Amino acid sequence: MYIAFGNRVLDSKDIKNIIEENTEFKVIKDMSKGSKREDIVAFNLSVSIDILNEEIEESININELDEDSLFDEYMASTEELGFELEEYLPEDSIIDFKAYKWEPSDNDIKAVLVMANEELGYNKLKDVMRRLLTQVE
Template sequence: MYIAFGRRVVDTDEIKEKIEESTEFKVLKDMSKGTKREDSFAYNLSISIDILNEIISDDYSIDDLSEDDLFDEYMSLSEELATDMEDLLPEESIIDVKAYKWDLSDNDIRVVLAGVNEEVGEGKLKDVMRRLVTQLE
């Protein structure tokens, strides 16, 4: 899907490929159409619990964490890692990231990433994220 991004056109498939090639995230779905906007991109991503455990084990003993603490750590680490991919995204992007689910059947954390051109602004980005999270529930 092509989107109007500032003064240029961006292919969301190219962004998807960059994410999958350069990060540990898998793109489950291009949600750009679901934003109901022609100037934003969005993806449903997943990251394996095994990858998160490797990172967490550098700082903590996973066995010492309660399930609630582990859940919180997974969610915040997933959001942090997704936010770090901002360099892969089109210049002038502002993004919002929301971890929303620990999928036990696939043993991964699900994350939504949405982005707009900085000219569009934070307010519209928050609206886009609200719409996407509603679609997932």
């Protein structure tokens, strides 16, 4: 889908490729159309638990955590990785990123990324994130 991005047009497929080639995230679905806006790029993403375990084990022994604590660690680590996406995205972009679900059957954590041109502002980005999270939950 083509997105109005400042004074230029981006293809959400190009952003998808950047994410998949440079990060550990897999794009499950392009949610840009579901944002009901022409200036938002949005994706439903997943990251493998195995990758998160490697990250977490650098500072914590996973075997000592109960399920609730492990869930919290997975969500926090996913969001840390999510905000690192910014370095691969266009310089004039702003993002919001939320991890929302641990999916043991897929062995991954699901998340939503919303990206827009910085001119749009964080408040509008947060509104779009709230709407998209209701679509995926």
